[in-house]
Amino acid sequence: MDKNIYLDHAATTPLSPEVFDVMKPWMTTQCWNPGGIYTGGFLAKEAVENARKTVAEILGCLPKEIIFTSGGSEANNLAIRGVMNSKPKETGHLIISSIEHHSVLHTAEDLVRDGHETSIVNVEKDGQVLLENLKALIQENTKLVSIMMANNEIGVIQPIKEISNLLQNYGKNIVFHSDAVQCGTHLDCDVKKLGVDLLSLSGHKFYGPRGMGALFVKSGTPLRSQITGGSQENSHRAGTENVAGIVGFAKALQLAKEIRNSETIRLSQLRDHGIKRIQAEIENVRINGSAKHRLPNNINVSFWGVEGESILLMLNEKGIYASTGSACTSTNLNPSHVVLAIGQGHDWAHGSIRLSLGKSTTKDSLDYVIDELKKVVAHLRSISPVPLTPPN
Amino acid sequence: MNNSSGEKQRWIYSTTVKDHFFHPRNAFQENENFIADGEGEVGSPACGDLMRILIQVDQKTDCIKACRWSTFGCASAIASTSMLSVMITENEGMKIDDALKLRPQHILERLGGLPDKKIHCSVLGDEALREAINDYFKKSGQENRIPNAPEKVIVCACKQITNVDIEEAVLEGATTLELVQKKTGAGTVCGSCVPELKTQIEQTRKKYFSNNG
Numbered sequence: 001m002d003k004n005i006y007l008d009h010a011a012t013t014p015l016s017p018e019v020f021d022v023m024k025p026w027m028t029t030q031c032w033n034p035g036g037i038y039t040g041g042f043l044a045k046e047a048v049e050n051a052r053k054t055v056a057e058i059l060g061c062l063p064k065e066i067i068f069t070s071g072g073s074e075a076n077n078l079a080i081r082g083v084m085n086s087k088p089k090e091t092g093h094l095i096i097s098s099i100e101h102h103s104v105l106h107t108a109e110d111l112v113r114d115g116h117e118t119s120i121v122n123v124e125k126d127g128q129v130l131l132e133n134l135k136a137l138i139q140e141n142t143k144l145v146s147i148m149m150a151n152n153e154i155g156v157i158q159p160i161k162e163i164s165n166l167l168q169n170y171g172k173n174i175v176f177h178s179d180a181v182q183c184g185t186h187l188d189c190d191v192k193k194l195g196v197d198l199l200s201l202s203g204h205k206f207y208g209p210r211g212m213g214a215l216f217v218k219s220g221t222p223l224r225s226q227i228t229g230g231s232q233e234n235s236h237r238a239g240t241e242n243v244a245g246i247v248g249f250a251k252a253l254q255l256a257k258e259i260r261n262s263e264t265i266r267l268s269q270l271r272d273h274g275i276k277r278i279q280a281e282i283e284n285v286r287i288n289g290s291a292k293h294r295l296p297n298n299i300n301v302s303f304w305g306v307e308g309e310s311i312l313l314m315l316n317e318k319g320i321y322a323s324t325g326s327a328c329t330s331t332n333l334n335p336s337h338v339v340l341a342i343g344q345g346h347d348w349a350h351g352s353i354r355l356s357l358g359k360s361t362t363k364d365s366l367d368y369v370i371d372e373l374k375k376v377v378a379h380l381r382s383i384s385p386v387p388l389t390p391p392n
Numbered sequence: 393m394n395n396s397s398g399e400k401q402r403w404i405y406s407t408t409v410k411d412h413f414f415h416p417r418n419a420f421q422e423n424e425n426f427i428a429d430g431e432g433e434v435g436s437p438a439c440g441d442l443m444r445i446l447i448q449v450d451q452k453t454d455c456i457k458a459c460r461w462s463t464f465g466c467a468s469a470i471a472s473t474s475m476l477s478v479m480i481t482e483n484e485g486m487k488i489d490d491a492l493k494l495r496p497q498h499i500l501e502r503l504g505g506l507p508d509k510k511i512h513c514s515v516l517g518d519e520a521l522r523e524a525i526n527d528y529f530k531k532s533g534q535e536n537r538i539p540n541a542p543e544k545v546i547v548c549a550c551k552q553i554t555n556v557d558i559e560e561a562v563l564e565g566a567t568t569l570e571l572v573q574k575k576t577g578a579g580t581v582c583g584s585c586v587p588e589l590k591t592q593i594e595q596t597r598k599k600y601f602s603n604n605g
Binding site: 305306307309310313314316317319326335345346347350382383384385386 | 404416421437439440441442443464465
């Protein structure tokens with residue numbers, strides 16, 4: 001292989017050249033303020049509003065229901081803090097799942113310090129939330145439910161439509177937010193079909209620019225601005241509009257939609273091929289998360305008796321870029337909260353790696369990765385004192 | 393991301409760590425017939441690190457003449473065990489009494505350092521070695537040479553936190569008073585142990601981190 005093989009698309013994706021082309025003028029020759037009352041200002045404003053329209057059409061909502069942010073983490077923060085703190089001094093109850101991204105998890109923890117209550121709904125062994133478990137946690141004062149559409153580590157897709165039906169039938173005004181940051185490329189994010197009130201997206205997960213995200217906010221949803229100081233984004237988010245970023249975000253989302261069907265088919269086949277080979281050719285492995293309700297580009301696997309960081313560093317030497325939920329790369333020395341939440345023990349969680357596929361992934365490159373992975377795991381097991389067969 | 397394969401991959405630890413990770417010395421081979429005079433193991437798969445050390449001792453010189461090891465863990469765990477095996481067998485082998493004095497910082501020096509938070513979890517080889525030596529003492533009728541375990545003293549009476557707990561907390565990255573308080577709860581009730589806590593933290597930092605930033 002004469003090129004590095006990038007299998008970390010769930011973390012970030014390269015900017016499409018077509019997207020870069022539409023962004024470039026707005027950073028160079030047309031670097032105007034959309035708030036300016038000169039021709040360039042009007043043109044910049046128009047570009048922003050056209051982009052908003054494009055995004056709204058893809059999400060099936062009104063343009064004014066889209067708020068551009070600096071990324072997925074800001075969108076998640078705005079959704080959760082914005083709803084929970086919508087009324088001054090009023091506290092309430094929030095429900096999230098045990099496998100949310102840290103931008104949801106830590107935000108929820110932070111709100112507890114302000115007097116809000118948080119409940120965590122556990123997921124099943126396949127990584128999905130059970131409706132009855134969620135239902136059991138709903139309280140009189142439940143204000144917001146935040147459940148991610150698909151998980152960043154194990155790729156498990158949640159039954160968002162069923163959850164929104166459940167919440168609507170409940171007859172209370174519970175706001176439903178979904179973090180769809182992993183879904184831009186692979187899933188239909190039509191907010192009406194999903195029945196969500198808030199939905200977060202991130203540009204660089206679908207070959208768009210970094211530092212760009214969006215939050216869909218259904219009209220009438222109470223939301224307190226988190227960044228104050230200007231009337232941009234319908235007074236929901238202050239700051240001079242990132243015109244190039246916004247234009248690029250919309251273009252990338254449009255391109256993602258165009259290739260969604262074909263890429264979903266192609267990547268699902270690659271993913272299943274990869275999983276099948278790993279299971280057939282390496283002993284004592286576990287695939288983390290549901291095989292059925294899974295993003296087409298996610299392979300997450302635990303290898304018994306070896307540690308994820310060691311696997312990655314050996315793969316890196318072969319030019320293979322992947323990631324791990326192992327404790328050794330985290331700051332708190334705990335392995336992935338997601339792999340633990342689906343019921344894997346610490347011993348299995350330490351040996352987990354994630355291969356996230358994307359546009360550049362071919363069958364040949366994936367086969368090469370699995371050939372190398374086999375050698376790396378065999379080598380690390382040969383110097384590991386852990387018995388080769390895991391306890392049942 | 394499309395570098396040519398000729399370009400060297402970047403690496404997160406020192407070049408010595410890299411060398412020992414990719415070319416481990418004295419690693420135990422499944423098919424070899426290594427008869428150990430002493431054997432020690434520390435850690436567990438659930439903790440993320442497990443190390444086993446086997447030693448052969450020359451009774452006449454009281455030196456370690458050969459060592460084999462196996463390690464489950466991250467790159468720094470593998471490299472540090474490999475380095476330890478070199479240190480105790482080089483130059484005709486290390487005296488048992490000197491081997492008992494080996495501590496993580498000695499291995500760290502030879503490795504060219506490790507990130508602070510890696511030290512406690514990945515440099516466990518010296519503990520496994522002391523176990524192996526004690527095992528050798530037992531098997532060779534020298535039980536009298538087995539050292540006593542370090543004494544545990546309660547520092548924070550309110551929360552029942554010992555000196556050993558504090559040392560562990562510091563090694564896991566709680567390097568300031570606030571962080572140790574947050575991690576262990578020590579000194580958060582009556583506060584009378586705070587001066588003693590500060591001394592303990594300072595001592596641990598000096599003991600382990602003085603040559604490592």
